[in-house]
Amino acid sequence: MENKPIQKQNRTSYHFDIKLSAQLNLLPDYIKSKIPKSTLSSFRNSDYSHLFGTDFSNSFKDLDIIKQFAKNQKALKVYKAYNSIKNKLLSIFYQISPIKKIKLFKEKIVQVIEKTRKYLNLQRILYYFKLSKHMYYSWLYQIKHKCKDSVFNKCFKVWPNQLTITEQNKMKALFTKPLFKNWPIASTSILLP
Secondary structure, eight states: OOOOOOOOOOOOOOOHHHHHHHHTTOOOHHHHTTSOHHHHHHHHHOOOTTSTTTTTOGGGTTHHHHHHHHHOHHHHHHHHHHHHHHHHHHHHHHHOSSGGGGGGGHHHHHHHHHHHTTTSOHHHHHHHHTOOHHHHHHHHHHHHTOOTTBTTOOOTTTSOSSOBHHHHHHHHHHHHSGGGTTOOHHHHHTTOO
16 A cells, blocks of 8 residues: 655735734624635634734724724714715726716615614715715615616606606617608607507
8 A cells, every 4th residue: 555645734924914803702703604614713712922923013002992983883884884885986987997987876875874874874875876865866766666667777666757668669770761861750659659
């Protein structure tokens, strides 16, 4: 029987800030999911005060304040709400070049606002998105009351002056006919059944 060489297992090394954040229960879920539970447990139960240089570490400068903050559930929820807004804003703004295209993301924006308004003032959240209350409630209503027959997904009861998809397709068909090429839209729309 041959002796096979024993391969060393690669151990993951973690940055000290990760360990400290784990100890203070401030790690985001996506990072927690990548760390084994036993490792997280050891981070939570370790004492790092004996390490050389902790008094000069940026992580330890306001450790007492951080510990108090981590124990205050309301402050933690407010922080997570702010963080959620910040992350969503960054992801949206990285995807769009002109700011006017923000309407394309209205459903995502409304979801974030609805999720975070339990912890933050609505006016403050709207300020981050540069939205008025009127615009926000309009978007919220549009999302809650979608209509499949509408080109804009807007409910016909609330926004009655719009064409259905069927009517729009009929208009397109009329405009492609050479006879109606130079007719005004209002005159062509009379021909719709």
